[in-house]
Amino acid sequence: MATKKIAKTAEKVAEKAVKTAEKVTDAAEKAVAKAKANPTVKKASKVATDTAKKAASTAKKAASTAKKATEKVTTYVEFYGKQISTAELADKVREAYKAAGNKAAIKSIEIYVKPEENAAYYVVNGDAQGNKIDL
Secondary structure (H helix, E strand, O other), X not given: OHHHHHHHHHHHHHHXXXXXXXXXXXXXXXXXXXXXXXXXXXXXXXXXXXXXXXXXXXXXXXXXXXXXXXXXXOOEEEEOOEEEEHHHHHHHHHHHHHHOOOOOOOOOEEEEEEHHHOEEEEEEOOEOOOOEEEO
């Protein structure tokens, strides 16, 4: 769930960056057109235009990367006739972490599935003290 929100936010930010870069490019190109009569201003405007075009290109690449980040991938772990998605597993870890009385924000989660024990062990924010959930 959180990854979807992050991806959507990243996509929106990237789209705004593209629009801003395009506006800067347009403004720089207009400045170049006005400055054609003055060689000193023309050179400075060309540098500004080139920089703005590079910024627009970078922003477009960022938007493309953000769109790729929104691609949905679901991974399942199957063992002994059971099936659980990694998203469900992460949700169980979050619930167990909060149920244990932890109030710290979750910054990282590592999950180790042990099918032979019908369990998973997890590490949240680098703390691995007795964290086990049954599958």
